[in-house]
């Protein structure tokens with residue numbers, strides 16, 4: 001097994017299957033940037049149905065982005081990918097040693113990835129497409145995002161420093177930044193309800209690793225001109 005220093009020294013051979021607008025892929029882009037890992041970006045155009053291509057299905061049988069290929073390792077699902085990166089590339093650790101802080105980081109990541117994003121997602125909204133109106137869809141997404149944000153605000157209010165669980169950027173931040181971005185850009189969430197999250201979001205905007213991961217900075221983002 002490679003030691004930590006070997007893993008850090010070895011140039012990575014990483015390919016990320018991503019879609020610029022995917023909040024799940026956005027998380028992985030931040031983690032890769034924080035760890036200083038270069039990667040090849042392979043766009044999977046979700047609006048055109050590229051996720052259903054049989055070639056992509058070989059990479060992720062669930063037909064979702066993100067998926068990561070690292071040499072002979074193929075891993076899908078943002079949390080699994082980021083925990084894999086954490087083990088293999090320990091530079092810029094995303095999980096603190098402190099057990100309480102570590103638990104909160106995992107809890108925030110899990111709230112975002114299982115109790116917010118799947119309920120607001122394109123897939124769920126598409127299922128309801130013909131059954132409920134556009135307004136009802138937006139309200140439903142907003143309710144799920146607000147429920148999750150209210151819980152996270154309470155969870156981290158006392159423990160937050162410059163970032164969600166202290167003065168280091170950790171896993172919770174990697175999951176929060178894309179969810180806040182999606183909350184504002186897609187679901188018009190009133191962030192004034194969440195002063196801690198608002199403050200954190202302002203701090204994320206200053207960080208190059210977060211800036212470079214933004215949807216409009218990706219190679220498959222539509223040109224604005």
Ligand SMILES: N[C@@H](CCC(=O)N[C@@H](CS)C(=O)NCC(=O)O)C(=O)O
Pocket residue numbers: 022023024025046051063064065066076077078079113121122123124
């Ligand atoms: N739990 C998975 C969820 C992945 C997921 O829902 N991906 C969305 C984009 S954020 C997707 O690929 N949707 C395609 C579709 O609904 O067909 C993760 O965190 O990676």
